[in-house]
Amino acid sequence: MRNNSVTILTNACGAMFMHGFFRCLKENGERDVRLVGVDMSKTPVVDPLIDAYYSVPAITDPSYVDELLQICRKEGVDVFFPQISMELNLIRKRVEEFHALGVKVAISKDDTLEIANNKYKLYEYMREHELTVPQYYLVESIDDLHEGAAKLGYPERPVCVKVTESSGSRGVRVLCGDLSKSSLFLYAKPTSIYTTMEDMDDTLRELETFPEMIVMEYLPGCEYTVDLLADHGKVIQIAGRRNTSSQTSIAMESVVERKEEAYSLCEAIVSMLGLDGNIGFDFMLDENDNPVLTDLNPRITATIVLYFAAGVNFPYLRVKQLLGEELPLCQVKYGTRLVRKYWDILCDANGNLI
Numbered sequence: 001m002r003n004n005s006v007t008i009l010t011n012a013c014g015a016m017f018m019h020g021f022f023r024c025l026k027e028n029g030e031r032d033v034r035l036v037g038v039d040m041s042k043t044p045v046v047d048p049l050i051d052a053y054y055s056v057p058a059i060t061d062p063s064y065v066d067e068l069l070q071i072c073r074k075e076g077v078d079v080f081f082p083q084i085s086m087e088l089n090l091i092r093k094r095v096e097e098f099h100a101l102g103v104k105v106a107i108s109k110d111d112t113l114e115i116a117n118n119k120y121k122l123y124e125y126m127r128e129h130e131l132t133v134p135q136y137y138l139v140e141s142i143d144d145l146h147e148g149a150a151k152l153g154y155p156e157r158p159v160c161v162k163v164t165e166s167s168g169s170r171g172v173r174v175l176c177g178d179l180s181k182s183s184l185f186l187y188a189k190p191t192s193i194y195t196t197m198e199d200m201d202d203t204l205r206e207l208e209t210f211p212e213m214i215v216m217e218y219l220p221g222c223e224y225t226v227d228l229l230a231d232h233g234k235v236i237q238i239a240g241r242r243n244t245s246s247q248t249s250i251a252m253e254s255v256v257e258r259k260e261e262a263y264s265l266c267e268a269i270v271s272m273l274g275l276d277g278n279i280g281f282d283f284m285l286d287e288n289d290n291p292v293l294t295d296l297n298p299r300i301t302a303t304i305v306l307y308f309a310a311g312v313n314f315p316y317l318r319v320k321q322l323l324g325e326e327l328p329l330c331q332v333k334y335g336t337r338l339v340r341k342y343w344d345i346l347c348d349a350n351g352n353l354i
Contacts, residue, residue: 005032006319007076009068009103012083013037013050016342017250020305021315022049027308028316036075038068048345048353059087065094072103079319081106085297086165088117104322108298109232112273116298120164120214122269126293129272131265134292136216142204148215149175149197158218161200163211171211172249174218175200219292221285223251224259226266227301228281229317233274235267237317239307239332242285251303256310256336262291269296278304278318303338310336 008025012018018037025033026049037050046053052075056067064087072080080103082091091098091107098105108116115121123133137148139161149159155177163171174194181196188194204210223243228235240259243251266281280301283291304314310333320327346354 005034006078006323007034007036008319009036009038009072009075009077009080010083011038011056011068011081011087013046013053014039014041014043015083015302017302017305017340018083019047019049019343020303020308021300022047023305024308024313024315025319028313028319030316033319036071036077038071046345059084059090065090065097069094069097069101072098072101077101077103079104079106079322081300081315081318083299085117085299088113088298106277106300106318106322108230108276108279112275113298116273116275116279116296118164118212119162119295120212122296123214125273126269129268131268132292134216134219134294136214139213139215140210142201145200145204145213145215146197152215152217154197160216160218161213162216163213165212171213173200216294219284219286219294221287221289222246224257224262224283224285224291225251225254225301225303226259226262226281226283227304227307227314228266228270228279229314229321230270230275230277230279231321232276233271235270236327237312237314237330238263238266239310239312241303241306241338243303249302250340251306251338252340254303254306254338256306256332256334258332258334259291262293265291265293277321278314303340306336306338307332309338310334 034051036052038054038056040058042055054071057064082088088107095105115125120138123136126133135152139145139148152159158174158176161173172193175197176194179194179196223246226240228238240257240262241254242257243254245253262283278300280297282295284294286292300315307314312330312332317327348354
C-alpha cells in the first residue's frame with residue numbers, strides 16, 4: 001500500500017452484477033482503491049470502474065493460479081477477492097504463495113472450507129449437530145435419483161436436483177411430474193430450470209463421470225439470503241434480504257429484511273465451522289414463509305451492493321479486516337430495496353468508451 005491507497009484484484013469481473021461490487025470498493029469514503037480485474041473474456045470493454053484488466057484462462061487450466069500470482073506481482077496487489085465458489089479450494093491450497101507476495105486473500109482460513117463449499121457435506125454436518133436441514137438424499141446413480149425422488153413424494157410433488165459443488169444455478173434442476181413440455185416451450189424462457197425426470201435421465205446418461213449430487217425437497221417460496229462478515233467463527237456484521245424476483249440465481253428485485261431464525265442458524269454454522277470473512281447463506285422460504293437453508297457461499301454474493309445502500313459495506317469491511325484496521329459499527333437500514341436492470345457499455349472500434 002502507498003499513501004493509504006489499496007490495490008485490489010478480483011476475478012469474474014465481467015459478470016453482470018460486478019458493477020455493484022466495484023462501487024462498494026470505490027465509494028468507500030475513506031481511501032483510494034485501485035481495481036485490477038480479470039476474466040476469461042478477451043473483449044477490451046470492461047466496467048469503467050476497473051483500472052486494469054487481464055484476460056486469464058479458465059479455473060480448470062493448470063496455469064490459472066500461476067497467472068493470478070504473476071498479475072499480483074506486476075500490479076502490486078494488496079488484497080485478492082476470489083469470486084468463484086469452485087476455485088476456492090484451489091486458491092486455498094496455494095494461498096501461501098499469495099501471502100509471500102504480500103497479498104491478503106479474502107478467503108476463509110479454516111480447513112472446514114471443504115465442508116462449507118459442498119452441499120452434501122454441509123447438510124451432513126448440520127444434521128450431525130442437530131441443526132435444521134431440508135429433506136435430501138445423496139445421488140450416485142440414476143437409480144438413486146429415482147429412489148430418492150420417490151421418497152420425497154415425486155411425481156405428485158416436485159423435487160430439486162443439485163450438484164454438490166457448484167454455484168450460480170449450475171447443476172440445478174427442478175423435476176416436475178406434471179410438467180407440460182408444450183407450456184415450457186411456449187411460456188418459459190430457455191433458461192428455465194424446470195424439467196422432467198425423463199429428460200434428467202437422458203442428461204445424466206450422457207455424462208462420462210457421474211457427479212456427486214443430491215435430490216432434495218422443493219420449496220415453493222422465494223429466495224432469502226443472509227450475508228455476513230465473520231472473524232474466525234464469530235459473526236461481526238450480519239444482514240438479510242428477501243429476493244422477490246430472481247433470474248439464474250441472481251436477485252433482480254430484493255429488499256433488506258430481518259429473519260431471526262435465519263440469523264441464528266447462520267451464526268451457529270459460522271461458529272461450528274470457524275468460518276472467516278464474507279459468507280453468504282441462501283435460503284428458500286417454505287409455504288409458511290419460514291427460511292430453509294439450501295446453500296452456503298464462502299465468498300461475496302452477487303447482490304452485496306444492496307447492503308451498501310442499506311449502510312453496510314461488506315466488501316470494504318473485509319478489506320479493513322484483512323488490513324488489521326478497526327471496523328466501524330454499522331446500522332442496517334431495513335426496508336432498503338434493489339431493482340436490478342441491465343446497463344450498457346458502449347465503445348468505438350478500438351475499444352474506447354463512448
